[in-house]
Amino acid sequence: MDNFLFIAFPYIALTLAIGVSIYRRLRQPYTYSSLSSEILEKRKLFWGSVPFHYGITLILLAHLLAAFLPGPAAWLLGDQTRRLVLEVTGMALGLYTFFGLVVLIIRRLAPKSLVQAATTYMDGLILFVLLIQIGSGTTIAIFDRWGGLWYLHTAVPWFWSLATFRPELVTVVSLPAFVKLHFVVGFLVILLFPFGRLVHLVMLPLQYLWRPYQVVIWNRRKPDSYVKEVAK
Amino acid sequence: MNIRAQVSMVFHLDKCIGCHTCSLACKNLWTDRPGTEYMWWNNVETKPGTGYPTLYEDQEQYSGGWVVENGKLRLRLGSRKSELVNISYNPRLPALDDYYHPFTYRYQDLIDAPPGEDQPVARPISMITGEDMEIEAGPNWDDSMGGSEIYAANDPNLKSLTEEERRQFFELQQLVYFYLPRICNHCLNPSCVAACPSGAIYKRGEDGIVLVSQEKCQGWRMCISGCPYKKVYFNWNSGKAEKCILCYPRMEMGEPPACMHTCVGKIRYLGVVLYDADRIEETASKPEAELVEAQRDLILNPFDPEVVRQALICGIDLKIIESAQKSPIYRYVKQWRMALPLHPEWRTLPMLFYIPPLLPVTATLSQEGYYEMDSEFFSSLESARLPIRYMASLFTSGDEAEVVAVYRKLLGVRIYKRAESVGDISMETAFQALKEAGLTPEDVEGIYHLTAIAGADERMVVPPFLREQAIEMGMDTQDFQEHRGFGNLIWPTRGL
Ligand code: HEM
Numbered sequence: 269m270d271n272f273l274f275i276a277f278p279y280i281a282l283t284l285a286i287g288v289s290i291y292r293r294l295r296q297p298y299t300y301s302s303l304s305s306e307i308l309e310k311r312k313l314f315w316g317s318v319p320f321h322y323g324i325t326l327i328l329l330a331h332l333l334a335a336f337l338p339g340p341a342a343w344l345l346g347d348q349t350r351r352l353v354l355e356v357t358g359m360a361l362g363l364y365t366f367f368g369l370v371v372l373i374i375r376r377l378a379p380k381s382l383v384q385a386a387t388t389y390m391d392g393l394i395l396f397v398l399l400i401q402i403g404s405g406t407t408i409a410i411f412d413r414w415g416g417l418w419y420l421h422t423a424v425p426w427f428w429s430l431a432t433f434r435p436e437l438v439t440v441v442s443l444p445a446f447v448k449l450h451f452v453v454g455f456l457v458i459l460l461f462p463f464g465r466l467v468h469l470v471m472l473p474l475q476y477l478w479r480p481y482q483v484v485i486w487n488r489r490k491p492d493s494y495v496k497e498v499a500k
Numbered sequence: 501m502n503i504r505a506q507v508s509m510v511f512h513l514d515k516c517i518g519c520h521t522c523s524l525a526c527k528n529l530w531t532d533r534p535g536t537e538y539m540w541w542n543n544v545e546t547k548p549g550t551g552y553p554t555l556y557e558d559q560e561q562y563s564g565g566w567v568v569e570n571g572k573l574r575l576r577l578g579s580r581k582s583e584l585v586n587i588s589y590n591p592r593l594p595a596l597d598d599y600y601h602p603f604t605y606r607y608q609d610l611i612d613a614p615p616g617e618d619q620p621v622a623r624p625i626s627m628i629t630g631e632d633m634e635i636e637a638g639p640n641w642d643d644s645m646g647g648s649e650i651y652a653a654n655d656p657n658l659k660s661l662t663e664e665e666r667r668q669f670f671e672l673q674q675l676v677y678f679y680l681p682r683i684c685n686h687c688l689n690p691s692c693v694a695a696c697p698s699g700a701i702y703k704r705g706e707d708g709i710v711l712v713s714q715e716k717c718q719g720w721r722m723c724i725s726g727c728p729y730k731k732v733y734f735n736w737n738s739g740k741a742e743k744c745i746l747c748y749p750r751m752e753m754g755e756p757p758a759c760m761h762t763c764v765g766k767i768r769y770l771g772v773v774l775y776d777a778d779r780i781e782e783t784a785s786k787p788e789a790e791l792v793e794a795q796r797d798l799i800l801n802p803f804d805p806e807v808v809r810q811a812l813i814c815g816i817d818l819k820i821i822e823s824a825q826k827s828p829i830y831r832y833v834k835q836w837r838m839a840l841p842l843h844p845e846w847r848t849l850p851m852l853f854y855i856p857p858l859l860p861v862t863a864t865l866s867q868e869g870y871y872e873m874d875s876e877f878f879s880s881l882e883s884a885r886l887p888i889r890y891m892a893s894l895f896t897s898g899d900e901a902e903v904v905a906v907y908r909k910l911l912g913v914r915i916y917k918r919a920e921s922v923g924d925i926s927m928e929t930a931f932q933a934l935k936e937a938g939l940t941p942e943d944v945e946g947i948y949h950l951t952a953i954a955g956a957d958e959r960m961v962v963p964p965f966l967r968e969q970a971i972e973m974g975m976d977t978q979d980f981q982e983h984r985g986f987g988n989l990i991w992p993t994r995g996l
């Protein structure tokens with residue numbers, strides 16, 4: 269069982285996440301969208317989407333950075349005060365995100381809400397799985413102290429063993445069931461990633477920061493440089 | 501010079517009868533799908549009035565268009581960084597209530613109702629949820645000044661009037677209004693394009709039509725806030741932004757856009773103009789008072805041999821230049837200087853121009869709605885029923901002289917033609933009027949012809965789109981024209 273949950277399942281999830289997203293991006297780009305429903309409902313979206321997105325983005329970054337750079341992360345956590353600050357920040361962010369997510373779910377379930385017209389089963393499933401994931405993560409942050417520290421010694425070695433195709437489970441199999449749940453559902457989120465609206469997060473349009481304001485597209489035209497040249 | 505061609509429009513407001521045929525033609529053709537029910541790519545609003553969506557002109561609230569900051573143009577919406585920071589919730593986005601909750605009626609009830617004492621009624625139902633609803637607003641709730649004390653009274657342009665003028669205006673017998681049909685302006689400096697984080701909105705190089713690539717659009721919905729005219733709409737069903745496509749599929753087949761083709765009042769003119777794309781930014785950053793003139797200046801004379809030469813160098817086909825020479829837009833906007841852009845102070849350089857309406861201005865109560873033309877023909881402008889300042893707030897960012905100049909021309913043409921055909925005004929007076937308006941008798945004949953006589957081919961000069969030259973045989977059009985602004989290969993429903 270552990271072998272399936274902690275070796276096969278992560279590989280399946282990651283393969284699908286990467287494969288399907290790329291396939292979908294290339295063959296059905298029209299289906300990529302954040303699927304905003306703000307036009308239908310604004311007030312609850314504000315109280316839900318803002319905390320949820322700021323929270324989840326920071327938390328996700330923390331998870332990823334610590335996994336990719338265990339050295340600097342260990343150094344950061346090496347000092348008692350820094351560790352305390354990070355621990356409290358993590359907990360607060362977890363609660364903040366959880367609050368946002370709950371508002372988002374209420375928003376979708378509220379009777380007579382217009383948003384229901386724009387809700388699919390996939391939306392519901394994603395919100396539900398995220399609720400479990402963020403709920404379990406926040407609970408762990410509150411009850412299993414110094415998560416930052418033991419994350420580095422349990423999950424991170426396991427990630428690295430998966431990444432280098434030499435799966436090694438010793439650091440995770442003996443963890444409490446609740447923590448294991450968080451790990452497995454985490455990969456479930458990755459598995460769901462390419463199928464619904466979650467793909468919007470890889471589309472974060474950073475190129476906007478440097479592209480020119482105006483976009484002009486020609487059907488067919490001699491390049492600008494040619495025009496400038498002749499114009500002289 | 502970097503000369504480009506732009507399909508451009510003029511709406512003659514004196515001729516609009518407010519019948520909404522244009523809106524319906526558009527709705528039936530393009531926006532009768534789920535998610536687009538509330539979209540009116542073409543709408544006709546009553547002015548004074550709050551417009552669609554409600555109070556869209558209030559940029560304090562919606563932050564559309566551009567502002568000049570330290571001599572540089574920037575989006576009023578904020579910096580690019582702030583746009584990304586606000587991406588998961590856009591505070592400037594209008595909500596459905598600012599438009600209206602789209603409705604239909606359960607007509608089946610009329611048929612299925614059991615026999616009884618009362619007439620069966622068709623209940624209103626929501627087009628979004630399909631459930632019963634109360635109708636509280638519609639896309640034209642203040643049509644012809646319905647509810648003027650709530651709607652028209654809040655028109656942001658009335659701020660230009662004094663308290664007394666406003667009070668007088670709302671005296672029942674004093675009320676006056678006109679219609680303002682609006683579509684996307686296909687601007688030269690579009691702020692929707694600039695606001696799109698994904699770069700999905702683009703201007704077509706050949707004809708200047710602004711489109712939203714349905715495949716690149718990720719539903720960040722910043723364009724809707726970016727456009728000060730609120731002519732980009734969000735499809736809640738597909739999660740993509742959509743807007744007026746100027747019926748490019750029709751135009752590519754040589755037909756004018758549907759709203760223009762069906763227009764009952766024949767108010768709509770279309771044609772291609774040439775402009776210098778290198779001067780867009782410079783023009784849009786001019787001080788407010790100079791904007792109208794600067795925009796006029798940007799449009800080039802297609803009869804000038806030097807312009808023609810440069811245009812050919814820039815790769816513009818001779819057929820398009822010839823079409824530009826026939827363009828009614830060039831004549832109204834540049835030659836006769838009669839058509840003005842709507843709210844130039846938003847700095848998007850809109851390419852839809854309006855000829856302001858004469859009647860609401862000149863009619864006075866004492867004349868029972870008619871205006872006298874022989875005596876003191878221009879003095880009526882000062883005592884206008886709907887003050888010139890209101891028109892200036894709409895069409896010239898407050899510059900009254902510019903509006904008065906147009907009205908002098910409109911009146912000049914009428915006085916001259918009246919002297920000629922009815923004869924109750926002396927020709928002397930008529931020439932005097934023309935002199936003050938700055939028109940020649942040939943101008944008058946031209947204006948008269950294009951305004952009152954011209955047939956569809958003269959009013960709507962669709963340029964050749966030269967699709968046959970667009971690509972080599974066997975190539976995929978989509979690769980060249982980026983992705984489509986409309987139409988999909990897969991069913992346009994919600995993405996997974
Ligand atoms: C990386 C940057 C991200 C950006 C720019 C972004 C942007 C957006 C936007 C624009 C919406 C639509 C909100 C609306 O209805 O108007 C949205 C919704 C959503 N996002 Fe994100 N997002 C990001 C990251 C994430 C992450 C990391 C997750 C979770 C793992 C996530 C999960 C969701 C969910 C579940 C919704 C749907 C909320 C609802 O309407 O119920 N997003 N996001």
Ligand code: SF4
Pocket residue numbers: 515516517518519520521522523544679681762763764765766767
């Ligand atoms: S069809 Fe023409 S006359 Fe009728 S409302 Fe539209 S613009 Fe005005």
